[in-house]
Amino acid sequence: MPVMTYVEAIRQGIWEEMERDASVFLLGEDIGAYGGAFKVTEGMLEKFGADRVIDTPISESAIVGAAVGAALMGMRPVVEMQFMDFIACGFDQIVNMAAKIHYRWGPAVPMVIRGPSGAGVHGGPFHSQSNEMWFVHTPGLKVVIPATASDAKGLIKASIRDDNPVIFYEHKFLYRRVKDEVPEEDYVVPLGKAAVRRDGTDISVITYGAMVWTALDAARELEKEGISLEVVDLRSLLPYDEETVLSSVRKCSKAILLHEDTRTGGMAGELAALIAEKAFEDLDGPIVRVTAPDTPVPFAPPLEEYFLPNAQKVADAARKLAAY
DSSP states (O other), rough: OOOEEEEHHHHHHHHHHHOTTTTTEEEEETTSSSOOTSSTTTTTTHHHHHEEEEESSSSSHHHHHHHHHHHHTEEEEEEEEESSGGGGGGGHHHIITTTHHHHOOOOOOOOOEEEEEOOOOOTTTSSSSOHHHHHHTTTTTTTEESSSSSHHHHHHHHHHOOOOOOEEEEEEETTTTTTEOOOOOOOOOTTOOOOOEEESSSSEEEEEEEEHHHHHHHHHHHHHTOOEEEEOOOOOOEEOOOOHHHHHHHHHHEEEEEEESSTTOOHHHHHHHHHHHHSSSGOOSSEEEEEEEEHHHHHHHHHHHHOOOHHHHHHHHHHHHHTT
């Protein structure tokens, strides 16, 4: 299988879906002639033409609204947010239109809103947020966050084919840093299904996105000390894979919930409630959260480093929990 970067895997996934299905089209800021801020759509204007790769004005509300209308007419729009931070400008169209139309009167709303999120690249508070929980709390949406190149391709293809609106987060730190083998044949990764990235016996670390790699780094460090971490990659946050989460926690009897997002109202709180409700008697220690603090993402590199979870923070939490 060919090895490719995370960003190239997403690009190929979109390209293949546009070749496969003429109803798939793209719209967003600077996605045509410029090829996208991170070059995800590079070459697509030349290949598919201006009717299917549409450069838009700088108006996220208008972009999302146009996509909702197109989806209702049988098209499959793929919207790029130049940064996922800017999705707030299209919030009403997403949570009050795209998310609710099927519930209200039945039609499918097949559309994807995708773009770069996350920190670690010194982008500051307006270009580094992990704002996925805004949408995890909204019934009617699906929220997807891949960690690997092979998943990124399979999940973007599955998202485009899905008949529901999907919010697709791409961690910008991973774009050109992560490479792995990607199948050449057509494939999809099912939405709502987690993956166990590393088998372990002592502590289950449940995470997603770039933090999967942080957890794996911590696991390798702790293996030298005789502490075995199991790493679960959620892949989808809405819906999420309760069965895999609970199975891992019951196996290990201790759990660390890890995410880059800020703490209060984060995915870790939702998972902690699930574990407390359905696996309480399997626990041999407290449920531990490792997250960013409740502040905006700092711009200064030393402050950003302090803000973000890292392998050392995960390892320190795991040592304490292992000794409990």
